[in-house]
Amino acid sequence: MMTWSVQNAKARFSELLETSIQSEPQIVTKRGQKVAVLVSIEEWERLQAQSKPSLKQLLLTNSARFDMPDMRQVHHNRVVKRRDIPSFD
Numbered sequence: 001m002m003t004w005s006v007q008n009a010k011a012r013f014s015e016l017l018e019t020s021i022q023s024e025p026q027i028v029t030k031r032g033q034k035v036a037v038l039v040s041i042e043e044w045e046r047l048q049a050q051s052k053p054s055l056k057q058l059l060l061t062n063s064a065r066f067d068m069p070d071m072r073q074v075h076h077n078r079v080v081k082r083r084d085i086p087s088f089d
Helices: 006-011 013-022 041-051 055-060
Strands: 003-005 026-030 033-038
Touching: 003 006, 006 013, 006 026, 013 026, 013 033
Parallel strands: 003 026
Antiparallel strands: 026 033
């Protein structure tokens, strides 16, 4: 990956853009620190698709699991007491 200073990127933006499209992502630095990357739209879309979990992945994660109340015991926000079924001998 090629590195461009902000000043150089501004002065040669068309070249920076073409290089990111034709070759590989380009890094932009500000005061010597990496601050941004310019990538082609194809690369961006590929990365976005990779970052979104599938439904299967979501369902298999621990964060997707939760406890639901037993609907047989809850009625209109009140807890209904369970009663034993009488035995008829």
